Amino acid sequence: MMMTARGRPLSFYVLAGLMALLLIFLYAPMLCVYILSFQGPDGGMSFPMVGWSFHWFEVLFEGTGGHGIGDVPNSFRRSVRLAAFVSVLSTVIALSAGMAYRRKFPGSNFVFYSAIAAMVLPGIFIGFGIALTFNLMGWTINWWSSGIGAQLTWSLPFGLLIMFIVLGRFNPAYEEAATDLGANARQRFQMIILPIILPGIVGIFVSSITSSYEENARTQLNVGLGNTMPMEVTGLLTGSSTPVLFAIGTLTSLFMFALILGSVLLMGWMARRRAARSEL
Amino acid sequence: MTVSPKVASWLQVAPMAFVFTAMVLIPLGIIFVVSFLDYNFAQVFPEIYMGSWQDALYSRLTVDLYLTVFKFLLITLTITFAIGFSLAYFLVFHVRSNGMRLALLAAAAIPFWTPGPIRMVSWVPLLGKEGLVNQALLGLGLIDAPLDWLLYSQFAVVLAYINLLTLAMLGPITHSMAKIPRSLIQAAQDQGASEWQIIREVILPLCKPGIAIGTIFICTAVLGDFFIVKIMSGGQTNTPANAIATELAAFQYPPAAAKSVMLLVVVVILVSVLLRFVDIRKELQR
Amino acid sequence: MTQTDKTKPKAGGLSRRSVLKSGAAAAAASAFPAPMLWAQNIKDIKIVHVGQSYSTIPNIAEKANEDLDFTVEMQTAPDLTTQVNRMLSQPKSLDVTDVGNTTLKYYVGRGFLQPLNVSEYKYWDKTVPLFTSGTYPSGEKASMQGYAPIKAQYYTGPDAMEYSLEPTEWLVGMPLYYNADTLGIRPDLIGRPIDSWAELLNPEFSGKVALQDGTGVGVPDAAMALEAMGDVSYVDKGNMTREEIDKTIEKLIEYKRDGHFRSFWTNFDQSVQLMASGEVVLQSMWSPAVTEVRTRGVECVYNGMKEGYRGWYIMMMPMAHLEGLKRECAIEYMNWYNSGWAGAFISRQGFYNSVPENVKSHMTENEYGYWYEGKPATEAVLNPFGKVMEEAGVVRDGGALWDRMGNIGIWNTLMDEDRYLVRRWQDFLAA
Numbered sequence: 001m002m003m004t005a006r007g008r009p010l011s012f013y014v015l016a017g018l019m020a021l022l023l024i025f026l027y028a029p030m031l032c033v034y035i036l037s038f039q040g041p042d043g044g045m046s047f048p049m050v051g052w053s054f055h056w057f058e059v060l061f062e063g064t065g066g067h068g069i070g071d072v073p074n075s076f077r078r079s080v081r082l083a084a085f086v087s088v089l090s091t092v093i094a095l096s097a098g099m100a101y102r103r104k105f106p107g108s109n110f111v112f113y114s115a116i117a118a119m120v121l122p123g124i125f126i127g128f129g130i131a132l133t134f135n136l137m138g139w140t141i142n143w144w145s146s147g148i149g150a151q152l153t154w155s156l157p158f159g160l161l162i163m164f165i166v167l168g169r170f171n172p173a174y175e176e177a178a179t180d181l182g183a184n185a186r187q188r189f190q191m192i193i194l195p196i197i198l199p200g201i202v203g204i205f206v207s208s209i210t211s212s213y214e215e216n217a218r219t220q221l222n223v224g225l226g227n228t229m230p231m232e233v234t235g236l237l238t239g240s241s242t243p244v245l246f247a248i249g250t251l252t253s254l255f256m257f258a259l260i261l262g263s264v265l266l267m268g269w270m271a272r273r274r275a276a277r278s279e280l
Numbered sequence: 281m282t283v284s285p286k287v288a289s290w291l292q293v294a295p296m297a298f299v300f301t302a303m304v305l306i307p308l309g310i311i312f313v314v315s316f317l318d319y320n321f322a323q324v325f326p327e328i329y330m331g332s333w334q335d336a337l338y339s340r341l342t343v344d345l346y347l348t349v350f351k352f353l354l355i356t357l358t359i360t361f362a363i364g365f366s367l368a369y370f371l372v373f374h375v376r377s378n379g380m381r382l383a384l385l386a387a388a389a390i391p392f393w394t395p396g397p398i399r400m401v402s403w404v405p406l407l408g409k410e411g412l413v414n415q416a417l418l419g420l421g422l423i424d425a426p427l428d429w430l431l432y433s434q435f436a437v438v439l440a441y442i443n444l445l446t447l448a449m450l451g452p453i454t455h456s457m458a459k460i461p462r463s464l465i466q467a468a469q470d471q472g473a474s475e476w477q478i479i480r481e482v483i484l485p486l487c488k489p490g491i492a493i494g495t496i497f498i499c500t501a502v503l504g505d506f507f508i509v510k511i512m513s514g515g516q517t518n519t520p521a522n523a524i525a526t527e528l529a530a531f532q533y534p535p536a537a538a539k540s541v542m543l544l545v546v547v548v549i550l551v552s553v554l555l556r557f558v559d560i561r562k563e564l565q566r
Numbered sequence: 567m568t569q570t571d572k573t574k575p576k577a578g579g580l581s582r583r584s585v586l587k588s589g590a591a592a593a594a595a596s597a598f599p600a601p602m603l604w605a606q607n608i609k610d611i612k613i614v615h616v617g618q619s620y621s622t623i624p625n626i627a628e629k630a631n632e633d634l635d636f637t638v639e640m641q642t643a644p645d646l647t648t649q650v651n652r653m654l655s656q657p658k659s660l661d662v663t664d665v666g667n668t669t670l671k672y673y674v675g676r677g678f679l680q681p682l683n684v685s686e687y688k689y690w691d692k693t694v695p696l697f698t699s700g701t702y703p704s705g706e707k708a709s710m711q712g713y714a715p716i717k718a719q720y721y722t723g724p725d726a727m728e729y730s731l732e733p734t735e736w737l738v739g740m741p742l743y744y745n746a747d748t749l750g751i752r753p754d755l756i757g758r759p760i761d762s763w764a765e766l767l768n769p770e771f772s773g774k775v776a777l778q779d780g781t782g783v784g785v786p787d788a789a790m791a792l793e794a795m796g797d798v799s800y801v802d803k804g805n806m807t808r809e810e811i812d813k814t815i816e817k818l819i820e821y822k823r824d825g826h827f828r829s830f831w832t833n834f835d836q837s838v839q840l841m842a843s844g845e846v847v848l849q850s851m852w853s854p855a856v857t858e859v860r861t862r863g864v865e866c867v868y869n870g871m872k873e874g875y876r877g878w879y880i881m882m883m884p885m886a887h888l889e890g891l892k893r894e895c896a897i898e899y900m901n902w903y904n905s906g907w908a909g910a911f912i913s914r915q916g917f918y919n920s921v922p923e924n925v926k927s928h929m930t931e932n933e934y935g936y937w938y939e940g941k942p943a944t945e946a947v948l949n950p951f952g953k954v955m956e957e958a959g960v961v962r963d964g965g966a967l968w969d970r971m972g973n974i975g976i977w978n979t980l981m982d983e984d985r986y987l988v989r990r991w992q993d994f995l996a997a
Contacts, residue, residue, distance in 0.1 A: 008374075009475075011374075011475065012370075012374045015366055015367065015369065015370035015374060016370065016374070018363070018366055018367060018370070019367055019370055019371075019384065022363060022367065022388065022446065023384075023387060023388060025442075025443060026388055026391050026443060026446075026447075027391060028406055029391075029399060029402040029403055029406055029443070030391045030394065030399070030402065031402075031406075032402035032405045032406055032412075033394060033398060033399070033401075033402045036402075036405075042861075042953070042954075043862075044838075044842070044858065044861060044862040045401065045835065045838070045839075046404070046405055046838075046839055046842050046843060046862060047405055048862075048863065050863070070619065070623070070624060070642060071624055071640075071642070092295075093295045093296050093299065094296065096292045096293070096295060096296070097292060097293045097295070097296040099292050100288075100289035100290070100291075100292035100293035101289075101293075103285045103286070103288070103289050105285075105286050105289035105290060105293070106286070107290070107293070107297070108289075108293075110297070111293055111296060111297050111300065113548060113551075114297070114300035114301070114304055114305060115296075115300065116496075116500070116547060116548060116551050117300075117304055117305075117308060117544055117548075118300060118303075118304045119500040119504065120500050120503060120504050120543060120544050120547040120548075121304070121307075121308060121311070121504075121540055121543075121544055122504065122506075122521060122524050122525070122528070122536075122540055122543075124525070124528050124647070124651070125307065125311055125524075125528070125536070125537070125540055126303070126304060126307050127651075128307070128651055128655055129306065129307020129308070129310050129311065130303055130307055131651070131652070131655035131656050132307075132310065132655045133306055133307065133310070134656070135655055135656050135657075135658075140656075140658065140659060141656050141659055149299065149302065149303045150303065152299045152303065153299065153300070153303045153304050156296055156299060156300070158497075160296065161452075161493050161496065161497070164489070164493060164560050165452050165455045165456065165489065165490060165493055166455070168456070168459075168489045168560065199455075203451075206389075210392060210393065213393070213395075214392075214395065214396055216396075216644065220643075220644050220648045221648065221651055221652055221655060221656070224656075224659055225614055225639060225641055225659070226641065227641060227642060227644075229395055230395050230396065230397065230644075231642075231643075231644045231648075232642065232644075233395045233397050233398060234397050234644035234645060235618070235619045235642035235643060235644045235645070236619055236642075237397055237401075237833050237834065237835040237836075238618060238619045238620075238644075238645060238833045238834050238835075239618070239619035239620045239834050239854070239915075241834075241835060245398050245401070246398065248394070248395070248398065249394040249395070249398045249399070252393045252394050252395075253390055253391070253393065253394060256386075256390045256393050257390060260383065260386040260387075260390070261383075263382075264379045264382060264383050264386075267378070267379055267382070268379050271378070271379075319985075320984075320985060321671050321672050321980075321984065322650065322654060322669075322672035323672070323676070335989070341992055341993060341996055344996045345996060348996070401835065401839070404839045404840075404843055404845070405843070408843045408844075408845055409843070409844060409845055410843055410844050410845075411843075428773065428828075431845075432828060432829045432845075510779075510832070511836075514776075514827075514828065514829025514830055514831075515779045515829065515830030515831070515832065515995070516822065516827065516829070516830060516995070517995075517996075518992060518995040518996035522995070523992050523995075523996075526988065526991065526992060526995065527988065527992075528647065529646075529647045529780065530780075530781065530984065530988045531647075531650060531651075531654075531672060532984075532985065532988060535989075
């Protein structure tokens with residue numbers, strides 16, 4: 001049976017196999033990216049490999065002037081800056097909006113279907129609309145105004161839906177108990193709600209970073225001067241480009257692996273500490 | 281200071297409502313108006329022209345476009361749900377450590393951090409006529425000639441959707457499932473329910489909110505996508521979003537606008553039907 | 567269309583007037599030598615050039631900033647659609663732009679670009695005659711099918727409201743670079759010479775052919791093939807009538823249903839991938855893409871077809887909002903761009919510059935001989951970043967500049983019936 005601690009049932013092995021297959025399937029297209037990033041200096045963006053080297057990583061770190069690298073280092077910096085602002089804003093705004101949905105209120109449909117509209121309307125159109133509106137108002141587009149705004153239209157709907165998942169079937173008994181014990185609204189939020197929705201906050205934060213870092217259609221007309229990563233990469237693919245692009249892919253994966261390994265280790269350490277403390 | 285619950289909700293939702301009004305509804309308003317105007321050569325004239333709507337509503341093309349995209353949507357939903365639900369079950373009830381569960385989910389998410397255009401480049405060396413898969417199949421003696429439908433086909437489109445969207449189903453279902461109190465399952469077990477019965481009678485109904493949200497993610501992603509269809513079908517399959525992209529690339533805004541408004545209406549209908557079965561918002565209120 | 571300028575209420579008005587005004591300022595400025603006090607302000611000026619990945623290269627920006635007293639900032643548009651949408655929705659967020667000929671029809675009379683006076687452009691008399699008079703150097707008239715250079719090179723007047731086929735003193739812009747495209751061929755997989763566009767639709771290559779996506783290039787290519795096969799006859803295949811469009815699309819739908827096309831491609835990299843991976847043995851390509859395929863160790867030839875090449879060009883233009891000193895700087899930057907160094911840089915990718923004379927002094931004899939004169943390379947030919955493109959002894963496919971550019975069958979185009987064409991193209995994609 002599934003609940004017994006001893007002996008794994010057959011379904012475990014079947015499903016573990018499925019999990020492995022999914023991971024292979026997800027990484028299969030990435031495999032080519034990883035291999036091709038070690039292409040020799042004379043090699044191109046597809047097989048065959050012309051020797052193996054770290055050449056394209058070196059080119060990436062040399063900064064401007066390298067072959068087919070465009071303005072990648074600066075674009076990366078801009079994307080990270082944008083993602084930082086967008087993810088913090090999205091988390092705060094979506095968290096707050098999610099809390100609103102714990103009660104019935106007039107206009108809840110309006111906001112919900114606006115979110116659906118934001119997800120469905122072609123990004124190019126939303127981007128064009130924002131740029132046009134700014135132009136009509138006589139404002140100049142800028143990464144910190146229209147740029148962040150355009151990206152929020154993409155990250156917030158996901159944030160709201162994540163809040164729906166996290167807050168769903170959240171037992172109000174905890175809150176009532178806290179109120180009975182004399183906790184005020186702030187204490188209730190800090191002591192009861194926050195720990196429960198923390199995974200949701202992390203989820204929105206991560207999904208917003210991803211949305212911001214990946215978004216192209218809405219962003220490209222609204223960041224003004226200076227490309228973001230996806231813009232620069234798309235631009236580079238319109239001309240002769242090089243395995244530098246694959247080096248970027250390999251590095252982002254490595255960086256994320258390190259980050260996730262780090263957080264898993266940290267969480268394990270925290271759990272052990274908590275366990276040790278509660279034993280006292 | 282105390283505020284009424286209604287006002288409290290309004291205050292909490294205000295920032296989001298502001299962003300959507302300013303950045304989505306105003307553009308949507310412009311799109312709506314533009315869809316009724318005449319146009320030519322990247323210019324829109326302030327004259328009423330109903331042709332864009334007539335074409336969007338009554339043409340054979342529209343039927344073809346929606347048939348294609350709904351086929352993609354149904355297949356993608358079925359497969360991602362099957363995989364997503366099974367693996368959520370695995371992660372919640374079979375994987376014992378919290379860390380392991382997170383690590384597996386994270387491992388599945390990492391490939392998505394590579395910029396999309398780079399990721400899409402790598403399908404050719406994998407699925408092409410001289411790609412790794414064909415070479416492996418040839419090497420194993422399973423086929424005599426390379427399979428050409430692996431790439432630049434509708435199969436390839438669906439494969440890419442499954443690759444990109446399984447996680448969008450897996451995540452929400454896992455979250456819903458993890459919230460099911462273990463005592464409930466224990467009780468069912470005590471009454472002699474089989475594993476399969478428990479899944480069908482207890483777990484599945486309680487996962488509905490997660491399934492609904494995963495479905496919304498996938499509906500909006502598939503119906504709104506033009507990039508993946510274009511790359512994976514080699515530009516040879518047309519969907520509503522793709523038709524809009526083609527028109528935008530030709531700077532013909534009014535027909536693209538009419539098609540966009542229509543697409544939005546279709547998705548809103550889909551989502552509201554879905555919410556009729558599972559009201560995810562009700563779950564939040566007591 | 568009116569444009570309001572909040573900072574200067576008096577100047578608000580029709581763009582026509584502001585163009586006239588800046589034109590007058592420019593005329594005045596060119597009549598007298600630049601006053602000294604401008605030298606100090608000039609450092610604060612920043613010219614934003616939004617272009618495509620083959621013109622807005624960091625190396626060129628670096629050199630421009632070295633040579634010029636003001637700052638030049640380049641931004642690469644992710645694609646043409648974004649670039650044009652940016653010009654339409656936020657014209658003031660850029661100063662100088664360069665675009666392909668298929669979009670030139672969108673800008674005329676819109677008020678966000680301004681003309682360049684012949685007197686302001688230093689190299690007009692050295693520019694190849696394709697642009698100045700619409701002829702080849704032999705004096706013969708170049709093809710007028712499609713969007714030929716002479717169709718959008720001159721404005722009728724300083725108001726930039728209409729294009730003129732006759733030379734005037736108001737240039738639409740500065741022609742930057744151009745090329746003659748043809749079919750890229752995998753000789754190892756075909757095994758016989760290919761010399762006609764008709765081969766693109768030859769059933770022999772069913773499932774091994776690609777087409778460029780979009781109506782500006784894919785349709786002219788297909789029309790070249792259909793005409794060569796004798797399947798469809800056109801009055802002007804660069805500007806079809808509705809009936810001609812119908813016939814073309816119906817033919818193409820038949821081919822598509824038979825699985826004739828392996829794929830359509832939208833960007834450079836896809837075309838290289840298709841060819842290098844053997845997915846496709848025959849497709850219309852860009853010259854640098856063919857070179858890129860070859861540098862991957864895959865044979866690929868790019869010879870001309872008997873029906874001629876498909877030509878295209880890129881035009882660089884100043885935006886309408888520029889005035890005074892900033893306008894001067896933008897024009898100086900444009901002049902710099904065609905003064906040789908940047909032209910040589912771009913020529914090493916396989917494109918031609920419109921002022922070959924200037925480019926020549928910035929290239930080695932071997933480079934110029936190979937790229938422009940159809941001479942065998944005397945030593946290895948390097949790309950702008952120092953990578954070997956061709957070994958010694960190789961001759962450029964198609965030969966010298968005018969062997970290629972002097973034989974244009976059709977230009978990339980934007981047809982009068984564009985609305986109808988795009989609608990029918992949708993049917994083709996959905997079939």
